[in-house]
Amino acid sequence: MAKKAYNDPLYQKNRKIVLEANAYTCHYCKGPANEADHIIPVSFGGGNEIDNLLPCCKSCNSTRKNKTRVRLKYWNRKY
Numbered sequence: 001m002a003k004k005a006y007n008d009p010l011y012q013k014n015r016k017i018v019l020e021a022n023a024y025t026c027h028y029c030k031g032p033a034n035e036a037d038h039i040i041p042v043s044f045g046g047g048n049e050i051d052n053l054l055p056c057c058k059s060c061n062s063t064r065k066n067k068t069r070v071r072l073k074y075w076n077r078k079y
C-alpha cells in the first residue's frame with residue numbers, strides 16, 4: 001500500500017516542491033535531502049499533500065520510518 005502512495009504522481013510532484021522549498025535540506029539532520037517523508041505515515045491514513053511531507057535524506061527516512069510519535073509531535077506543534 002505504501003509503495004502505491006510513493007508512486008502517486010501527486011507525491012512525486014509535491015516531493016519536488018517540498019524539497020525545493022527547503023533548499024534540499026533534511027528536516028531532521030540538516031543534511032542534503034533528496035526524499036520527502038510523510039509526517040503522518042501513509043499506513044496511518046496520511047496523504048501525499050504538501051502539508052504531510054517533510055524534506056528528508058535517505059538515512060533519516062529509513063531511520064524514522066517507524067518512529068511515528070516523533071512525527072506526530074512535530075505535527076501537533078505545527079498545527
Ligand SMILES: [Zn+2]
Nearest residue numbers: 026029057060
Ligand atoms: Zn537527514
